[in-house]
Amino acid sequence: MADVTPPASMSAASSVSPTFDEVFCGLLPRLYRRAVMLAGSRQSAEDVVHEAYLKLAARPQRFLAHPEPYAYAFTAVLSVARDAYRKDRRQVLVDEVAGVEGAEDAGVGGGGYGGWDGGVARRHAELEAVRLLGRLSHRQAGIVILVDLDGYTIDQAAKIMKVHRGTAARHRARALDRLRAYLVESEHGQAGR
Amino acid sequence: MDAGPRYGGADEEAAALLRARLRLADEQIGTPAGLWDRIREQPGAGRQPAGAWALRRPFAVALAVAAAVAAVALGVWWLVRPGPVDIRPAGPPGTVPVTVYNSEEACRTSRTMECALRLAKDPHTAYAARGNLAGRVWHGEVLWVRCVASDGQLLRDEEGVTSTRWYRVTGGDGVSGWLPGVRTRNTREVPECPAGAR
Numbered sequence A: 001m002a003d004v005t006p007p008a009s010m011s012a013a014s015s016v017s018p019t020f021d022e023v024f025c026g027l028l029p030r031l032y033r034r035a036v037m038l039a040g041s042r043q044s045a046e047d048v049v050h051e052a053y054l055k056l057a058a059r060p061q062r063f064l065a066h067p068e069p070y071a072y073a074f075t076a077v078l079s080v081a082r083d084a085y086r087k088d089r090r091q092v093l094v095d096e097v098a099g100v101e102g103a104e105d106a107g108v109g110g111g112g113y114g115g116w117d118g119g120v121a122r123r124h125a126e127l128e129a130v131r132l133l134g135r136l137s138h139r140q141a142g143i144v145i146l147v148d149l150d151g152y153t154i155d156q157a158a159k160i161m162k163v164h165r166g167t168a169a170r171h172r173a174r175a176l177d178r179l180r181a182y183l184v185e186s187e188h189g190q191a192g193r
Numbered sequence B: 001m002d003a004g005p006r007y008g009g010a011d012e013e014a015a016a017l018l019r020a021r022l023r024l025a026d027e028q029i030g031t032p033a034g035l036w037d038r039i040r041e042q043p044g045a046g047r048q049p050a051g052a053w054a055l056r057r058p059f060a061v062a063l064a065v066a067a068a069v070a071a072v073a074l075g076v077w078w079l080v081r082p083g084p085v086d087i088r089p090a091g092p093p094g095t096v097p098v099t100v101y102n103s104e105e106a107c108r109t110s111r112t113m114e115c116a117l118r119l120a121k122d123p124h125t126a127y128a129a130r131g132n133l134a135g136r137v138w139h140g141e142v143l144w145v146r147c148v149a150s151d152g153q154l155l156r157d158e159e160g161v162t163s164t165r166w167y168r169v170t171g172g173d174g175v176s177g178w179l180p181g182v183r184t185r186n187t188r189e190v191p192e193c194p195a196g197a198r
Helices: A019-041 A042-058 A059-067 A067-088 A100-105 A120-134 A137-149 A153-163 A166-186 B009-028 B036-043 B052-080
Strands: B096-100 B116-117 B134-139 B143-147 B168-169 B176-180
Touching: A019 A042, A019 A059, A019 A120, A019 A137, A019 B009, A019 B036, A019 B116, A042 A067, A042 B036, A059 A067, A067 A137, A067 A153, A100 B009, A120 A137, A120 A166, A120 B143, A137 A153, A137 A166, A137 B009, A137 B176, A153 A166, A166 B009, B134 B176, B143 B176
Parallel strands: none
Antiparallel strands: B096 B143, B116 B134, B143 B168, B168 B176
């Protein structure tokens, strides 16, 4: 009987191949970063990736058989983030954090760093991304992440999001419309509202 | 990799700025230590369907319970519901209500002596005979019929309806007598009066 005992890594999932965990674990850092941007906070992001993990683990074969597991997992993360947002609309996306704006004025924000700043610039970049994506619908945010961050083409992003190519292109165009003024102004140091 | 279709200058600038912001954030968000362990070992990581269904499950359960309660309540009501109700007014036991009918339309709203209809003492005597008056009723009054004599005097009303039926009635004020069948439009079965009651 000893030779049929599942390995320790499968303690909670005797019916699932460890390959699922391995693949998911490999994608976890990337998925977590996307979840932070979509969910608005690190705590929420942990919940989102956990929920996405459970969601995918319910049908591990679909995940493993998918030609691009990251894309499949990303749609799960996006879906969970959207559900969590709808479930608790009282949650407000991070807007301004005391000290961060001051840090930007001091020249440590944005893309340049003059040295260790206690993590302020690091948090600033994260919050800035959250703020940008928070202005978009979840679909727009999903398309923007896939195209502008992950480098997929509009066609590929449309396929991943299971929408028509024209719809995906329209989502991205509207997202850029929405963000253009904010991006340009903030680039010129006028982002204070 | 190609970032998609070409856009105008302003869009290109916005897209470039957006890409730069997102990539900067992406480079700087670190994965918390032990995240994988927490995900894998947290309660609930038991390969059960989760996500939207897990969020909606309490609502689904509540909905199912409410539907079951409604179904049981409907079934109980169906079993114990009251049958067809006889809405005739309450009266003395063994009687049938009839409503006085005056063929003269002008008299239906007037409660004058000229519009009164006679209750006779004897259905076999001429209706208008002197002394054959037991009481007076008017159009619309409800009387209680105990029985009917079908061999009374033949009467014809103003509309041409004829009948030899006479009803043994009692009025609400206690007056009793015989009401000619042509002075009502009864549709109920009424038992025949025994010979002694005439």
